[in-house]
Amino acid sequence: xxxxxxxxxxxxxxxxxxxxxxxxxxxxxxxxxxxxxxxxxxxxxxxxxxxxxxxxxxxxxxxxxxxxxxxxxxxxxxxxxxxxxxxxxxxxxxxxxxxxxxxxxxxxxxxxxxxxxxxxxxxxxxxxxxxxxxxxxxxxxxxxxxxxxxxxxxxxxxxxxxxxxxxxxxxxxxxxxxxxxxxxxxxxxxxxxxxxxxxxxxxxxxxxxxxxxxxxxxxxxxxxxxxxxxxxxxxxxxxxxxxxxxxxxxxxxxxxxxxxxxxxxxxxxxxxxxxxxxxxxxxxxxxxxxxxxxxxxxxxxxxxxxxxxxxxxxxxxxxxxxxxxxxxxxxxxxxxxxxxxxxxxxxxxxxxxxxxxxxxxxxxxxxxxxxxxxxxxxxxxxxxxxxxxxxxxxxxxxxxxxxxxxxxxxxxxxxxxxxxxxxxxxxxxxxxxxxxxxxxxxxxxxxxxxxxxx
Numbered sequence: 001x002x003x004x005x006x007x008x009x010x011x012x013x014x015x016x017x018x019x020x021x022x023x024x025x026x027x028x029x030x031x032x033x034x035x036x037x038x039x040x041x042x043x044x045x046x047x048x049x050x051x052x053x054x055x056x057x058x059x060x061x062x063x064x065x066x067x068x069x070x071x072x073x074x075x076x077x078x079x080x081x082x083x084x085x086x087x088x089x090x091x092x093x094x095x096x097x098x099x100x101x102x103x104x105x106x107x108x109x110x111x112x113x114x115x116x117x118x119x120x121x122x123x124x125x126x127x128x129x130x131x132x133x134x135x136x137x138x139x140x141x142x143x144x145x146x147x148x149x150x151x152x153x154x155x156x157x158x159x160x161x162x163x164x165x166x167x168x169x170x171x172x173x174x175x176x177x178x179x180x181x182x183x184x185x186x187x188x189x190x191x192x193x194x195x196x197x198x199x200x201x202x203x204x205x206x207x208x209x210x211x212x213x214x215x216x217x218x219x220x221x222x223x224x225x226x227x228x229x230x231x232x233x234x235x236x237x238x239x240x241x242x243x244x245x246x247x248x249x250x251x252x253x254x255x256x257x258x259x260x261x262x263x264x265x266x267x268x269x270x271x272x273x274x275x276x277x278x279x280x281x282x283x284x285x286x287x288x289x290x291x292x293x294x295x296x297x298x299x300x301x302x303x304x305x306x307x308x309x310x311x312x313x314x315x316x317x318x319x320x321x322x323x324x325x326x327x328x329x330x331x332x333x334x335x336x337x338x339x340x341x342x343x344x345x346x347x348x349x350x351x352x353x354x355x356x357x358x359x360x361x362x363x364x365x366x367x368x369x370x371x372x373x374x375x376x377x378x379x380x381x382x383x384x385x386x387x388x389x390x391x392x393x394x395x396x397x398x399x400x401x402x403x404x405x406x407x408x409x410x411x412x413x414x415x416x417x418x419x420x421x422x423x424x425x426x427x428x429x430x431x432x433x434x435x436x437x438x439x440x441x442x443x444x445x446x447x448x449x450x451x452x453x454x
Contacts, residue, residue, distance in 0.1 A: 014294060016132075019339030022124050023332035025068040031117035032085055033061035035221070039108060042216035048209050049103040056100035060092040080325075082110035107198055107206040107213065111231050111319065115195035118331075119223060122240060123192050125335045126184060129247070132342040133181050134453060139349045140174040141446045143167075148442045151431045152268055152359040153370060155260075160370050163363060163431040166269070166354060168438040169257065171445035173349075176250035178449050183243045191240050194218040197229025200318045232315035234327070241331055244338045245306045251341045252299020255292035258348060262289045268359045272351025291348040298341040305334050363431050368406030372396050374434045375410065375425070382419045391415055 011020060021027055040057040043049045066088055074084030086105045094101040105113070148167035153160045196214050197203060203210035218225040230236065261269035271291050308330045312323040363370060372392050380388035395416070399409045407429045410416045420428070427433055 014297065014340040015336040016128070016339035016343045019125060019128055019336050022121050022128070023336060025072075026063050027121060028081070028117065029066060029068065029071070029085065030063040031120040032082060032113045033063060033089070034120055035108075035113050035116045036086070036089060036105060037061040038220035039105070039213075039217055040103065041220050042213050043103065043106055045216045046209050046212045048206070048213060049106060050099075053097075053100040053103045056093050056097035057089075057104060059096075060089055065092055080110050080114060082113040086110070086113065107203060107210070108196065109199050111324070112196050112198070112229075114328075115231070116221065116223070118237075119192060119195065120221065121332070122237075122335075123223075125339075126188065126191070126240075129244070129335070129338060129342065130181060130184050132339070132346065133177055133184075133247070136342060136345055136349065137174060137177045137181070137449045137452070139346065140170055140177060141449050143349060143352060144170040144174055144442045144446060147354060148439055149432075149435075150354065150356050150359065151363060151435060153363050153365075160363075160366055162370055162373055163434055165435055165438040165442075166359070167442045168435075170349075171442045173250070173254045173257075174445045174449055176253070178445070178452055180243065180247045180250060181452050183246065187236075187239050187243060189224060191236050192223050193226040193230075193236065194221060194223045195230060197231055201229040201231055203229075231318055232320055232324075234309070234313050234315065237327065237331055238309045238313060241306050241309045241334055244334050245302050248299045248302040248334075248338050248341055251295045251338075251345050254345060254349075255289075255295025255299070255341075258352075259289040259292040259296065262287075262292070266358075266362065268355055268362060270353040270355075271348045272353060291344040294344040295341050295348075298337040302334055302337055305330050305337075309334075360431075367399060367404065368429050369396055369399065371429050371431065371434055372406060374428045375406075375416075375420070378424070378428060379416065379419055383415075 011017075037058045040049065040054050044051045044054045066085070071081065071084050071088065074087075075081050078084050090101050090104050093104060144167045146167070147170065148165060150166040151163045152166055152169075154162050154164035194214065194217060196217055198205050198210075203214065206213055215225055258269060258271065260266065262271065270287070271289055273287070308326055312320075312326045312330075315323045372395075376388050376392040379392065382388075383391070391413070395409045395413055396406065398404075399406045402409070407425060410420075410425055410429075411422065416425075
């Protein structure tokens with residue numbers, strides 16, 4: 001088995017398996033070998049190497065031919081993964097065609113192999129993330145429409161505020177997902193570019209054939225050819241990492257909301273149940289938000305990793321010492337964490353369990369106080385803002401002190417009943433009549449999502 005031993009106990013929880021495949025040893029090595037094979041094809045197209053050299057080189061560019069453990073040991077001496085891999089590739093080719101071995105890696109440098117290989121991996125990572133975001137958007141759009149008119153208490157500073165709807169809350173999650181997809185779409189042409197500069201970025205070793213080879217190589221790899229090599233200009237990678245950080249944070253917000261709504265005292269929305277999910281090692285009654293924990297965990301871990309990418313940006317001259325190295329595991333780990341967060345978000349949101357009756361009861365926990373603003377706004381039009389605000393404030397204090405419903409207190413207040421009828425008070429104290437533009441926000445979020453998928 002080629003895969004190097006690793007810490008895999010938490011992989012299934014924090015990382016999506018398809019993303020881990022992209023960044024496992026096999027994925028890393030194959031991406032670099034894909035660069036070497038494409039370089040041979042490009043140089044043969046331009047006439048720099050004989051066409052007969054291409055087949056032996058391509059045949060050797062299969063990750064399964066190589067011992068990853070041996071490569072790992074060699075990296076400790078060589079300082080990067082490309083040097084021992086290119087040596088091993090040369091030996092593999094020479095065993096069957098000594099002539100073809102002469103043309104391996106011609107004109108390239110180690111960082112060309114590693115960075116272009118990384119871009120190939122990131123292309124796949126981007127596709128996986130965007131696909132999951134699109135699926136999550138579909139799920140959230142469906143849930144937002146389903147609960148467009150389901151009222152629950154809005155909460156500010158963790159206290160009951162005025163009524164909102166569950167659909168509106170979900171539409172907020174949906175909007176963040178849509179914006180993340182837009183950002184990925186915008187950065188795609190900047191990220192998916194070839195890295196090819198040779199020893200110091202000049203491609204001097206290839207002479208006048210440098211640019212034709214570079215163009216052919218970009219075409220072979222289906223990447224764009226940038227304005228110049230970017231060995232120590234890392235903004236492309238950091239931009240991608242930053243967008244992933246935003247995705248992690250937005251998913252963390254979703255997870256935080258669900259975990260709070262799952263609290264025993266709220267008990268309004270739950271992750272889907274499953275045998276053995278969310279239990280406790282000692283308390284049989286527990287139902288823990290285990291999916292939300294991954295979303296919050298990733299949102300907590302990714303910013304620290306992202307700070308490493310930013311810290312590694314001021315790289316020295318034409319090849320960095322240490323700062324480039326700091327990126328190697330950092331960006332892949334961000335991709336893996338975001339992938340795991342997305343997988344859990346899909347599981348959580350697809351089967352949300354909603355207790356609308358509990359939401360209604362919780363709305364009435366403060367016995368009408370959450371609708372004091374609604375009464376105050378209407379009353380202000382008749383007696384003035386300051387007078388109305390002061391009057392409602394006093395009525396609210398009385399309702400709390402006397403442990404009575406605000407509707408009853410208002411019904412006993414002559415200054416209120418002189419302006420508002422019983423029917424008007426009943427209407428104003430009904431949460432369903434004080435939802436403002438909640439439905440509009442849902443419609444707009446769903447429309448924007450639909451425009452992305454059209």
